[in-house]
Amino acid sequence: MQTKIIKPGDLEGDLFGNNAAFACPYCSKVFIVSQFLNSKGRPCPKCGRSTGHVEGKGENRRAYIRF
Numbered sequence: 090m091q092t093k094i095i096k097p098g099d100l101e102g103d104l105f106g107n108n109a110a111f112a113c114p115y116c117s118k119v120f121i122v123s124q125f126l127n128s129k130g131r132p133c134p135k136c137g138r139s140t141g142h143v144e145g146k147g148e149n150r151r152a153y154i155r156f
């Protein structure tokens with residue numbers, strides 16, 4: 090399993106406040122993960138093969154996708 094960290098400047102994702110957007114590496118579906126609503130991550134709603142996560146606080150907040 091691979092982990093890719095998403096930074097706000099990345100083309101294939103975004104991190105804004107408590108929310109992050111990811112593009113699933115398998116099916117290309119773009120989906121949003123909320124740190125509050127999806128505290129254990131959110132699987133890709135189309136194929137379920139990747140999972141987006143948002144963790145941490147303030148400057149230490151980070152978004153990553155496991156696939």
Ligand SMILES: [Zn+2]
Nearest residue numbers: 113116133136
């Ligand atoms: Zn997918």
